[in-house]
Amino acid sequence: MLRHRLAAFFEPRSLCVIADTELPVFTHLPSYLKSSSDQLRLADDATQARQQLRHFAPTPGRDLAMLCIRSSLLSAALQQLDAAPPRAILLLPGEHVDEAPSATRELIERWCRKHNVMLLGPRAFGIYRPHLGLNLSLASMQPRAGRIAVVSQSRMLLRSIIDWAEDVNLGLSAAVSLGEVTDVDLPELIEYLATDARTDSIALYLDKLTSGRELISALRAASSVKPVIVLRAGRADPILAGSDAVLDAALRRAGAIRVNYFVELFAAIKAMSYARRPRGGKIAMLANGRASAQLVQDAIPADSSMSMASLTQATAKGLSEIFGVGTLTENPVIPYVPLTPDALINGLRCLVADSQVDAVMVILAPDEFCDMPQVVTALAAFAPGAQKPIVTCLLGEAKMRPLRRLLDEAGMPAFRTPETALSAVLSLTSYHYNQQLLQQTRYVHSGQRPAELETARAILETACRDHAGVLTREQCIALVECFHPDVRWEPDEDDERFSALDDVPSVMIRVSRDPVFGPWIWFGEGGHMVHFSPSDRGVDLPPLNLNLAGKLIERSRVWRQELQSYVEPQILRKLQGLLETMSELVSELPAIESLEVDPIILGYRDLHIREIRISLMQPLPAVIPQDNGFNHMAIYPYPTHLVQSRVFADGTPWILRPIRPEDADALQEFIRALSEKSRYMRFVSMMRELTPKMLTRYTYVDYHRELALVATTQVPNPANRGLPQEIIIGLAHYLRNADGVGAEYALVISDEWQKRGLGTSLMQALIAAARQQQLAYIEGVVLSGNRPMLHLMTSLGFINEEDHEDPSMRRVWLPLDAGDQGV
Structure with a gap:
């Protein structure tokens, strides 16, 4: 069986350590590595350290060399490794400040290229593999073994996550920070963890993005077999490449879960580690106080994949019998009698059995009229084995903190505030929603007319010969007609028939190009003065099929705030078809720089397009997409x-x-x-x-x-x-x-x-x-x-x-x- 090349980092069979500071690995080297390890602890004095290096003869063929030395000694250390290069090098930051970091990067990169050695670093945090007892880092903390892998582009943030995991008794399968050189890049690391038998879920912290295709491909492969949670800072930072709204769309299509805040990352990790996965987004709440449940309801985002379940009459009747007359049973469920262990568990059984419920939130505040430790003990015994996920919020601190720990230890996610509990449930429902998007494929069905690609390319070539960076209206219409849209083309603004449909609502479709993820599609309100809002979730990446196009429309702000109440089903289907057409157009024609169809007037029976604008890349790409693997797109379309x-x-x-x-x-x-x-x-x-x-x-x-x-x-x-x-x-x-x-x-x-x-x-x-x-x-x-x-x-x-x-x-x-x- 072939060994993954990154196993040299994460499961080294042999090790070489050179450091000018005391590292945990010196004193806690796993027994299986002791007989296959070279270790050199350098003196603080630089002259003595150089003398030690000259007499150091590392064993050839080591899996991993771990270096933690001042930059002035790096060249001498690498010279000693010339005769016995390892398969990989992990370069940690030394205690002394590197005054020429770019020179250090250039030196280590050049040496690794020369010897065909993988590199993690410089300034990497290091690597943890708790189940192996392996701590290849500067930090003395030793996380417990578990099933979550954490990958971070910030070593300080990784330290914080490890510290938090220890506090909540959460085990890790691996923890790694990438450092500054991209020889071992993020997509390859995700691929390795996707196949790692010790890892059940992956948490990522990102800042800088590089290859959109490779990243999304790796995320799609990983999230198809285990949850992937992504936190990214710098939404408004102009230095970070790529639009944040487009990253949102890319992560949805990759089946990953996006969180926006540090506390949400913890909540998502905890929920994904402990809870079952829901099969939908309909949530039931059970609380011993109305105000706490209302806080959660108020915080549910309008465009989220989560909604309050409509309980069946049988469930409402059963809850009334369990909790007594006067219980609010319409969801949230609010008993007005003190909870007993039996009543709580019977009520949860009733909610879990309801076919309209996908997950349950239990929100409990301290109550002097009930035995809260007994209630929580019963909850800890029942919830982990329930057929649907149950997430709990125990409000309070002095009395409730020990009870939250009791639930954590039982393998049930328990949270301190309604907001963090909601974040946990949102991560669960987003996972289900995004997994549905992940499984979608766009292909030409039997009976559909295939696009006239040769004619379309000829139109673009004509425009190129005319040195036109923007197509005329006639060329735009001819180009789109090659893909057989179900629309009516209306006169332009100069035509006397222009005002015939002025009072009918309109929408627009816009295609732009992102530097990381390529073409992306926005569906929004029609009109020339409309500007894109980064918080609008009416964004997606091609390729789209009818299902994906429908989800895109439903997420958009214009649909939620205006259109859903009166747009007829046949018009919605035509909108889906038009989005699918525009997606195919930009997939098959990489020469398109931008496209805007605005306004699209929603008639009673038809879609009416009045204006369309298409600009081209200069010069036109000469390669047909099938020949270069559709490399202008982040998601490879169905071939x-x-x-x-x-x-x-x-x-x-x-x-x-x-x-x-x-x-x-x-x-x-x-x-x-x-x-x-x-x-x-x-x-x-x-x-x-x-x-x-x-x-x-x-x-x-x-x-x-x-x-x-x-x-x-x-x-x-x-x-x-x-x-x-x-x-x-x-x-x-x-x-x-x-x-x-x-x-x-x-x-x-x-x-x-x-x-x-x-x-x-x-x-x-x-x-x-x-x-x-x-x-x-x-x-x-x-x-x-x-x-x-x-x-x-x-x-x-x-x-x-x-x-x-x-x-x-x-x-x-x-x-x-x-x-x-x-x-």
Whole structure:
């Protein structure tokens, strides 16, 4: 099994430490590293320190070298490492102020490039791996082992998070600060933690952003398997690249949770660590006082993914019987009798059982008429095992703090104020909402007219020859018509018919370009004097499908404040379609710098567009997006160009296409229908179906990093009067390896469709796509007895080698360098 290259930092098998200060690792080195460690504690005197370095001979091939020395000694230390360079270097800040930090950065970067060594630092906080007892930092604090990884671009903020985690008994799986050099960048670190078996959730503190595509791709991969919580400071700082509203949109589409304040980060970490995940955003509150519940209701953002649940009549009746006559049961639920342990637990059971409730908040203030310790003890015993998340706020300090700790220790999130409890619940509901966005894919459905891309590109080329940076109105309309929008084009302002629709409400769609995340789309109020507000959540990144476009409209300020009360469903659908059209346009035409459709007049039956403005990049990009991986966008769109209609030798038609998230049920049926022999040959087990995690991994694909291709055909569906039904008959998939340059493939063909050349066709398409993504090789492990698969692979040019770890398996692999055109 390949070892991830970042394992040299997070799971070093050998270590070299050179420091001119006392480090925790000197006195608390884990036993498994003691026999494979070189340690040098330098003297305070610089002359003596240089003498020590000259006589220091580090062992070659160490995983990690940890340096914490004054900048004047760095060159001498690196000279000693010349003959025995490690795989990675962690450079911590020394006690002495570095008077030439740029020179230090240049020196260490140049040395690491020369020796092909990974670098974390300079001025990194260091690394914690509590389950290994590993403290590679300056700080003596030792967090307890847990399941949360914390990554920060600020080492001082990381210290604070570690200190807070210790206070609330929260364990960490890893803690790391990046330092100033981007050799080990944030996306790669996120990828490593996404596959780390010790990590269940990831908390990130960001300030500076670099590659939008790589960051969002890594976040999408990580958040598809575990929660990712992001805090970013500097919303108004002009030095930090990228719009904060666009970052918000990018994180939503990546399935991550955005928090805005330090206290919200703690609340989200705590909630994600302790609570179950809700399946929606409808919340029920149970409080022993009306005012505290009202404080929470008042603080719920109007544009949030959270709302107050409408309790069923059966729930209201049950609550009245439990708490007595006079109980407020409309949500929030307010009993006016002192709580008892039995009443509280029975009331929670009633709320959890309500189909309209996704999560429950319990808000308790000190009450001299009830035994609060007994009530909280009962809550601590019940809530962690409840089928829906329960989040608690215990208001107060002297009497309530010990009770909050009791809940924390029981594995239930308990908070001190209504605001922090609300932040925790918002993080849970935002996670569910963003996960729904994450699973959305935009593709051309059967029956839809494909865009006339050649005509569209010709319009742009004409404008370029005319040296026009802005298209004329006629060119704009012709360009948009290539994508077949369902709109009516109205006369411009100079036409005498201009005022016919003046009293009808209007909206606008604007596309701009962000320096980090590329094109982004804003849906808002129409009119020339309207300015974009950074707090407006009516922002998203392309590509959009109809579902994503609908969510974008619903989040927008103009929809919430004005349109939702009277816009007819058919007009809403047309607005969704227009947003999808504009998204496709800017996805397929990277030459577009900006686009504005304003006003879009909402008629009774149609959308009427009066004005449109499109400006172009100068000079026009010459590359077609499919050829460079849509690198002008943060999110790689569904690769429609890989969809192919094919025919078997007997005339049966079939489709080769990339997999989509909605293929999950069809893929499961495909696996279930395989013979036991086929399943064993593919999975080396007798499993009858894919686990939920495997199903997600195969059907949710980040097309920037990996690919899954399916072969489908139409068969009669007896359950639906024999009408045609699409089924999957073959799957070819590759996932990137831990080394980041190669991938491991998987191939399985339905028993009934074997010996038709289907495996060859799928593998050829998969190999071509791997080459386009510039992978160095593709490999697989095949049972030695699976002769048909081994024959297929060797016929495609794969090298067949012995698997040294398991003689019953063969390793087949194919180099994909530019000179190899064997397939």
